Amino acid sequence: MSQPPSYARLEQRFARIANLDNALGILQWDQDTMMPEGAASARSDSLAMLKVMRHELLIDPALADLLPAAEQEVAADAWRAANVREMHRQYVHATAVPADLVEAVSKAVSESEMAWRKARRDDDFAALLPYLGEVLRLQRAVGEAKAAALGTSTYDALLDSYEPDGRSARIDVVFADLAEFLPSFTAAVLEAQAHRPAVLPLAGPFAPEAQRALGVKMMKALGFDFERGRLDVSLHPFCGGSDDDVRITTRYDEADFARSLMGVLHETGHALYEQGRPAAWKKQPVGQSRGMALHESQSLLIEMQACRSPQFITYAAPLMREAFGGTGPAWDAENLARLYKRVQRSLIRVDADEVTYPAHVILRYRLERAMIDGDLLLSDLPGAFRDGMKQLIGIEPPTDALGCMQDIHWPAGLWGYFPTYTLGAMTAAQLFDTAKQQLPDLLEQIAVGNFAPLVGWLRTNVHGKGSLLSTDDLLLEVTGKPLDAEVFKRHLRGRYLDGV
Amino acid sequence: MSQPPSYARLEQRFARIANLDNALGILQWDQDTMMPEGAASARSDSLAMLKVMRHELLIDPALADLLPAAEQEVAADAWRAANVREMHRQYVHATAVPADLVEAVSKAVSESEMAWRKARRDDDFAALLPYLGEVLRLQRAVGEAKAAALGTSTYDALLDSYEPDGRSARIDVVFADLAEFLPSFTAAVLEAQAHRPAVLPLAGPFAPEAQRALGVKMMKALGFDFERGRLDVSLHPFCGGSDDDVRITTRYDEADFARSLMGVLHETGHALYEQGRPAAWKKQPVGQSRGMALHESQSLLIEMQACRSPQFITYAAPLMREAFGGTGPAWDAENLARLYKRVQRSLIRVDADEVTYPAHVILRYRLERAMIDGDLLLSDLPGAFRDGMKQLIGIEPPTDALGCMQDIHWPAGLWGYFPTYTLGAMTAAQLFDTAKQQLPDLLEQIAVGNFAPLVGWLRTNVHGKGSLLSTDDLLLEVTGKPLDAEVFKRHLRGRYLDGV
Incomplete structure (x- = not known):
């Protein structure tokens, strides 16, 4: 034609x-x-x-x-x-x-x-x-x-720049569900954690070359195509570039390899999405990734759902020991698993764990919406931020620097962006849940370092769709239901209340 | 105003x-x-x-x-x-x-x-x-x-793209002078060389990291500003980037550090020109570098005039020994100097030494002009190339691959570019000659690794002028005379017939 x-x-x-x-x-x-x-x-x-x-x-x-x-x-x-x-x-x-x-x-x-x-x-x-x-x-x-x-609405118009068709009326529902769940759940997780063995620290230093080599090995295992991308170093990690040239970055801390490695896996999730976009539509809007929530879902699906699972630790623990010459009980899979799912009430969003992170986001979402709608004066932000932290996370920032001024988003004009982080986390849980149902040996394959079934499933159901469907329609088509906080809550309960 | x-x-x-x-x-x-x-x-x-x-x-x-x-x-x-x-x-x-x-x-x-x-x-x-x-x-x-x-003329119009105001009538004069001089001079140099001690080879391997560190040290000594540029690796070395972001490249051969190092110094000469352009005019045509001949003069002034001088070897020999743990007579300044001024009749332009290089260029200049003017049929190029090699260099290419097909310039459409290499070499000799007269201790300063007088002189007399003057006018203003083959010939005689 x-x-x-x-x-x-x-x-x-x-x-x-x-x-x-x-x-x-x-x-x-x-x-x-x-x-x-x-x-x-x-x-x-x-x-x-x-x-x-x-x-x-x-x-x-x-x-x-x-x-x-x-x-x-x-x-x-x-x-x-x-x-x-x-x-x-x-x-x-x-x-x-x-x-x-x-x-x-x-x-x-x-x-x-x-x-x-x-x-x-x-x-x-x-x-x-x-x-x-x-x-x-x-x-x-x-x-x-x-x-x-x-x-x-005014706020939804800002949100739409980052999350096409995103609407606060629907976000309110799922965030309200989570906001009610999180405070008591966090307390329960901390209680359960207190009864487990303490996490043994991993003794460094960890040479950046060895960290890089391990990161590259896992990127390759996950299917990152180095013919169409690179891994480099920057102060703030990101996934950039475009088209057939996806460039992710990390930063190496010689005292702690774990954080950089999880960062690499996170950015690899973003990169797999970019590398898996529909080839025939690469230069067209419909071939682009869907909004920020779905993009974040891909990084969190890899980092949080797949790569903090006990099965991933089974695969990764020997590679970590080999990469850094690690010996002793600190390098056992059980200790590493505990390290990767440690929870604490903390002040800084970017350092938060999987359990408390959504509370940081919900607070910011509610505050920015109130400010845009004129329901909260900017001068009242510091107090409202402190109150929200107390209510949702259970601690109060001692300063505004550690409170409402910690993130660059508002000064940088990124109003309407914050909710996509937690929409992404929930979407990741829901997609992974469906993938596990449709691929019954998914976790066993991950345990032996075979990510092809998972990534193949994502290619078909998410990456290859580009922007053909709205995020809501895609989720409905793939998982059979709209975004549902219950799946995410079930994931959190399973990981943080059960197990070692 | x-x-x-x-x-x-x-x-x-x-x-x-x-x-x-x-x-x-x-x-x-x-x-x-x-x-x-x-x-x-x-x-x-x-x-x-x-x-x-x-x-x-x-x-x-x-x-x-x-x-x-x-x-x-x-x-x-x-x-x-x-x-x-x-x-x-x-x-x-x-x-x-x-x-x-x-x-x-x-x-x-x-x-x-x-x-x-x-x-x-x-x-x-x-x-x-x-x-x-x-x-x-x-x-x-x-x-x-x-x-x-x-x-x-048609040819001059092509030349003008690379060398503004360059005219073949003037090139003919200086190239004729050189073409007459070179065959007998080359024979004399080879004769003199045969009576000197043989060059002792430097035993590698030379680790790329050590090569890079030595190159960076010398770039810094020459005044390359790493706040406004980088050194990286590429298959074919070049000086790229622009503005306050000059990027030079090299390639490391573990068996031979000398060639890469001289390449780095060559590109540093280009880079110093770019970094020294008049700051107030950086985004305007008058603030750009003058044509390719002057650009090549800056790389060759640093590489050939300054950095193959005996004084430079005095400065560089201990640094080379230190960088690679070199010991024995091969690492003496005299042997290194002989290594850096070895002359031979050879087939390939890019591998040619300072003495035979101009003959390669003059041949190509004459041939491309004749082809543009319709005086030489393309089908007759292989024979004409062989004849010219015999006459100007004294050897005959056994194949066209090693003859008229060795360079990418003609297939790449770069007609009118070749003469700028040798115009640059002659211009470099003439500028350096004047610099030595105006700065009587120039060479002594180079011997102790102080390049500030030379580079300061270039900043004032060349770099800082941008495109204010034509190349001819700049040369006349700075050296008191138009391009003069005699100065280049004197330089060649001094370096290759006298000394060790």
Whole structure:
């Protein structure tokens, strides 16, 4: 079948955008891994210009006619129709916000990030307040502009940038379920943990070369394709690059290999998703990964569901001992398993364990929504954050630096992003649960280092779907039900209350 | 003084082009150093698109009015006037060639490079002939189109792309001088060399880490700024990146550190030029390096003039011994000096020494000019190449693979590039000669590893000038005379006939 004319023109344009994204992905990776410090200003100019070029390709008025025409042309073809739907989403997001607002956001975010670094260091929320207030004001304006175009609430319009079709009405339901469950469950886990043997520490130092070699070995076992990606070092780990060039990073701590290794496995989960996207649609919107919740579900499915399972520890323990010359009871699978599922009430989200992490996220979600909706004044944030920590996690931050100023998201203008972390964790549990039902020897295969069944299942059911379905529809199709907190709770109970 | 309006608009446009060049430079570096193989196709798409965007910024019809208006506005300001002159040069080069010819060249070159790889492997010039013929035909068409716009001959129009204002009439004079000198001089050098002690080989292996550490130490001594650049590994060494992010590469041979080290010093010469460009004009055409001849002069001034001098060996010999644990007479400065100035008649240009290299270049220059002018048929190239080798170097290539097919330049469409190598070598000799006169203790400082006087002199007299002056005018201003083969010949006589 020959290409319908309007649709073909759109495909061509979005392929150009994908080529730009590919360039941007590598330049950003380079900035965080390779670039010498003195190049920061020139790089920032180059990135800003390429982003403007990308934006200009998206907001071209010609798209206003091409999109509905193409929609007609390809209505009978599921992939192409979904492609036009995703093009339209990008177009709406890009055109909804006037250029001067985009510029004001960029300036306010840049100033507020700088102010945040200083205010966090000085534990001085008052110093951050005016900058963060400006960011909040502008985020609300962006949300209102997008809400008018999308027909959603202001907060949902911001959420939609990270989580397409994500709606707070549905998030509220699953988060309420979890918020009720977590405080008493955390207490029960800590009680059970207190009756188990103490975790024996692993004695380092652990040479970075040995850590890297072990990470690469496990990445290969998981199916990461080094012909289409790399592993490097950066201050903050991430999964970047794009297309056939997925670049993940980690940071090596000579005193603790365990954290870096789990970080590598986490980023490998993201990378497998990227490497498994549908090849025929790589440069089209429908071939991109679905939203941040599903992306996070892929990293957490690998890290939390697969690679903190007792079966994974069975596979990994001898490799760890071999990599670092480890001997003695600290290196036994049982001790390693206890190490990898240790739970504690802690202040910092990024250091939190699987059990307490959702509480950190639910708190932030509720607070940011209240601020966007005008139900919480920014000046009342520190107190509200402390109260929420007490209620949900059971400890109170002694400072705002360790409280509401710990994360960069709000100063950086990433309002609407936080809920995707825990939506991802729940989605991971639900997908893994279904995979175990459909592949009865899944865990046994993991115990012998065979991840092919799991990754093959993900390729078919998640990665290869690209953005064909909404996250909700995909979950319904694959697991037979919508997102259900019960599955996640069952996973937590099984791992943290039972066993050694 | 406020910015004149037309000029200001041009500055803005060329700053955007510089931002794109910066991105292209890093993406190309990444392609050659970091990129996994599977990303080749996506990368090639991204690079091609960014190049098209760059071209579109240059050929915008608005420039046809802005350029003359700006010329009027800034006539009284030397730097700005030179900036407009260079903008105009780029505009003429970009607009002279019609888009379909650009596309045809790109296609022909890509096919001819592939054919060349196979034909060289099979030593089958006949197989290359049709592809190379198409490249030649198209290069001639490009040259004719540019010649009409520039008011030059066809060959000079091609040359002008690499060497602004370069003209074959002047090259003919200096190359004729050298071509007469070289055959008998080479014979005399080989005769003198035969009466010196044989070069003792240095016994490896030389660990890449130690080679790298020594290279970095010397780069730092030379003044390479690692805050604004990097040293990495690639198959073919180059100096890439741009702006405040200069990236040089090398390749380590465990059996021979000397070649890689001299390669690093060569690329450091290029890099010092890039890092020393006038900071205020970095994103403008006048702030770019002058043509390829001057660029090559900077690499050869560092590699050949400074770093193969006996004084450099005095400084470097103990560092080499220390780096590799070298002991015995092979590691004496005298033996190392003999190693670094060994001369032989050889077939391959890129392996040639300082004495025979110019003959390889003069041969290619004469042949490519004759082919562009229609005075030599491509089918007669193999014979003409063999005859020229015999006459200028004194040996005859046994095959075309080791003869006229050894270089990628012609299949790659780089017609007009070859002469810049030897123009660079001569320019380097002339600049270094003047530097020695103006800084009487220059060589003594090099002997103790102090390169600051030399590099400071280059910063003032070459690097900091950007493209303010033509190469000819710069040479005249700095050395008091135009390019003069006599200085280069004197340098060769001094180094290869005298001494140990």
